[in-house]
Amino acid sequence: MKAAIWAGVNEVAVEDVPEPQLLNSHDVILKISKTVTCGSDLHLIGGYIPAMRAGDVLGHEFTGEVVEVGSGVQKVKVGDRVVVPSFVACGKCWYCAQELYSLCDNGNPDPGITEGLWGQSPGGCFGYSHAMGGDAGSHAEYMRVPYADVGCFLVPDGVSDTRALFASDSVTTGWTGAHLGGTKPGDVVAVWGAGAVGQMAARAAMLLGAEQVVVIDRLPERLAQVRRHIGAEAVDYSTTDVVAELRERTGGRGPDVCIEAVGMEAHSTGVQGAFDQVKQQLRLQTDRPSAVREAIRACRKGGSVFVLGVFAGMVDKFPLGAMMNKGLTVRGAQQHGQRYVPEILRHMESGVLTTEHLATHTMPLTQAAEGYRIFKEKADGCVRTVFEPGS
Structure with missing residues (x-):
């Protein structure tokens, strides 16, 4: 499948990468409908965040359709349209019980780097270096989402993909x-x-x-x-x-x-x-x-x-x-998305919270390098560049 990867400092490329597989019973596979650049991605691309490796798939703000579910998943099914917070949380540890989801003890499977940097490790974040778990990001045709019953939220019928997209991280x-x-x-x-x-x-x-x-x-x-x-x-x-x-x-x-x-x-x-x-x-x-x-x-x-x-x-x-x-x-704090997404989606459905204006530029995923260029340079009034892997 095609994916936008980190190819080195200030280098983004679109390459073929292996399709994701279910690794645990609580995983789902999403077909990505929309995925968007974020200002914090520029820290990664610029080499300011440690533990990036050439070939890492970028992106952490996205919506998608469930195409495969693990045997232990109960709350979502194949065909569901969902939005997922950028931080991975298990829903069962002490921090998740306090609704501090980005501090999850189990969301980062490789906590050693951040424990060394900060004394303790927060949760993992999709597409945000091996310091933050090393999970592949959303700038791809498909991605794996662990702890799906905790992180996947159904998008209401009246909310567009573009509006729901920003519930993943920005909102x-x-x-x-x-x-x-x-x-x-x-x-x-x-x-x-x-x-x-x-x-x-x-x-x-x-x-x-x-x-x-x-x-x-x-x-x-x-x-x-x-x-x-x-x-x-x-x-x-x-x-x-x-x-x-x-x-x-x-x-x-x-x-x-x-x-x-x-x-x-x-x-x-x-x-x-x-x-x-x-x-x-x-x-x-x-x-x-x-x-x-x-x-x-x-x-x-x-x-x-x-x-x-x-x-x-x-x-x-x-x-x-x-x-x-x-x-x-x-x-x-990093965002505690699992705490706030349900309320955010209700506001989006009612129309008091809109985000479509943030998507100033939309293009196919194959143009990711150009999308990041105009986003970084704030060219042509760019606020966010949205990629559509299927287009």
Whole structure:
């Protein structure tokens, strides 16, 4: 079958790979209908995430049709149209019982690398290096999904594949940040990053009752989507002092909840931004934390900062003094999709949560290299590139 693979640093190729097989009784095989690029894929492609091997199948955000089921699968059957969260969870360990699904003890079959990096291993993630389990990704004609009764969710008849596609990761990631960041009715929420995850974090905050939501970015087409499709306020950080702007918009206090949805390759202006980029390129630090720093500075005293963007290792100049002296709660997580997907699909079915606008570019899987190029370069207003393996 055809699949988009990691062929080396900054190299994506489409090659023939073996078709997946059932390995356990709880597995299913999906025929992939749609699969989409993600900003965190760029960290893999750029060589910032360890343990990639040439030939690894990329992709972790997808919908598909069940074409084969293991003998122990009870909740889905051949022919079902499903969406699957990007993180693999068993549903039975202590962490799954606490609904912390991305921290599953059994989702990552090769935990040694991340235990060495972080002290403990989170769950596995499809198509996201051997550090995160080594499971083949979704940029393929078919893929294996373990723990299918926990991870496969039926897509309602009234929800299109394109809308459901983003419930796999973008919406669930955004929802994780808005919910675990403590968003309450009446809150002011600021979100750094107007990509798919940032937009969905903003929409989730609104659905959780936030009174005012502000999204910060520099790309005019993404800020226009925020205003038109999300209904939130938008701030171009390249034209204003963000901290001062947020104070002015919140009566001098600052946002109650600040959500960082940018990650380890954050862009910023000025000398500090250039300094961060040089240090990352020289491997003097692994990640660029400019958006996190700004979120901590901007957040009101006693507020909450949620780190939603993907980070891999160490950062310099973390504002620990501001965090401590302002009494902030700082959290982070990968998405707990199995916790949120049912609610997300209900919102999608009712029409209060739409995602089709994120799919700015759609093309056959055979054009994956070009799809990633325009996505990385943000060419032609690209927010996300969707691949259709069957076309």
